[in-house]
Amino acid sequence: MESESSSESSLEKSMENVLHLQNSDNPGLILVIAPLNGTNYLPWSRAMKIALCAKDKIGFVTGEIKKPSKNSPMFKKWRRVDSTFWESNGPLLYNIKREISLFTQGNMPLMVYFTKLKKLWDEVQCLRPFLVCTCGNCTCGASKAIADFDEDEKLIQFLMGLGDHYDHVRNQMLLIDPLPSASKAYSMALRVEKKKDV
Numbered sequence: 001m002e003s004e005s006s007s008e009s010s011l012e013k014s015m016e017n018v019l020h021l022q023n024s025d026n027p028g029l030i031l032v033i034a035p036l037n038g039t040n041y042l043p044w045s046r047a048m049k050i051a052l053c054a055k056d057k058i059g060f061v062t063g064e065i066k067k068p069s070k071n072s073p074m075f076k077k078w079r080r081v082d083s084t085f086w087e088s089n090g091p092l093l094y095n096i097k098r099e100i101s102l103f104t105q106g107n108m109p110l111m112v113y114f115t116k117l118k119k120l121w122d123e124v125q126c127l128r129p130f131l132v133c134t135c136g137n138c139t140c141g142a143s144k145a146i147a148d149f150d151e152d153e154k155l156i157q158f159l160m161g162l163g164d165h166y167d168h169v170r171n172q173m174l175l176i177d178p179l180p181s182a183s184k185a186y187s188m189a190l191r192v193e194k195k196k197d198v
């Protein structure tokens with residue numbers, strides 16, 4: 001038992017290193033991973049997947065975090081993390097998509113609202129990577145069409161959650177053809193927010 005807990009903490013150490021790198025790569029992303037206990041499986045698994053995926057280098061898959069030998073007390077824990085990564089993403093994807101659909105600005109400053117929404121989009125992308133065209137350097141235009149489609153979705157999600165006092169600018173944005181990107185819409189809304197403050 002003693003040796004298991006010390007091995008577990010050493011696995012946690014290496015996970016922390018992975019997460020630490022991630023944090024310095026993307027200062028906007030704050031990851032707090034509580035140890036797995038009997039009741040926090042879904043949030044734990046979500047945080048773990050996002051952290052591993054966002055780092056774009058999955059330690060368990062690349063071998064960066066070495067698979068312990070079967071006799072090692074660490075093996076059980078390693079396998080748990082490893083299988084967590086490979087299991088179905090369905091429940092997580094459902095949770096995140098649901099969160100996005102219910103997410104509104106409320107009393108949040110625009111910047112906070114947009115940053116949180118972007119984080120949710122990143123999580124979705126993590127669990128369900130973008131479709132890419134297989135024609136090679138994409139001369140068929142499919143890749144651009146897919147990216148545009150995705151961008152339009154984000155714009156609509158952003159506008160749907162935006163507070164009522166942005167009604168005017170929201171209507172303006174929706175009339176622009178082609179539709180602006182979510183980031184463009186965000187900066188347009190920021191200008192409205194700034195004017196209101198003056």
Ligand SMILES: [Zn+2]
Nearest residue numbers: 133135138140
């Ligand atoms: Zn193509």
